[in-house]
Amino acid sequence: xxxxxxxxxxxxxxxxxxxxxxxxxxxxxxxxxxxxxxxxxxxxxxxxxxxxxxxxxxxxxxxxxxxxxxxxxxxxxxxxxxxxxxxxxxxxxxxxxxxxxxxxxxxxxxxxxxxxxxxxxxxxxxxxxxxxxxxxxxxx
Numbered sequence: 001x002x003x004x005x006x007x008x009x010x011x012x013x014x015x016x017x018x019x020x021x022x023x024x025x026x027x028x029x030x031x032x033x034x035x036x037x038x039x040x041x042x043x044x045x046x047x048x049x050x051x052x053x054x055x056x057x058x059x060x061x062x063x064x065x066x067x068x069x070x071x072x073x074x075x076x077x078x079x080x081x082x083x084x085x086x087x088x089x090x091x092x093x094x095x096x097x098x099x100x101x102x103x104x105x106x107x108x109x110x111x112x113x114x115x116x117x118x119x120x121x122x123x124x125x126x127x128x129x130x131x132x133x134x135x136x137x138x139x140x
Contacts, residue, residue: 004067007059011071015052019044042098045082049075049102053109064117065110072106 022044049072056071057064079102 011052011056015048019048050105057113064113068110076102
């Protein structure tokens, strides 16, 4: 339980650090305003959500989808004021496009981690020679 709480906190911190890094990069690259508006208003929040959710799902001891969704909802709650302050000013109607993508990014991160864990838990198939030897032993 404690490991899951710590994983959520670390996921939020990593997501916010990535978001702040992209924002700082965007502030210093002011030559291309059109592409920076898209980067800062769409790509940065979705990267924050996906990376934070994936880190939380990766570090958690159980239920990676639940941990990813918790971080995704927190990123969504933090993204609403930011989208209202910055997104609406840059591109009208952006909030209707950006906000539904946060839970989708969280689901994708949780899904990837679930599939990774499921692949790690399946036993490896027996080598062909060992399987032949066992089948010959059963016949004799």
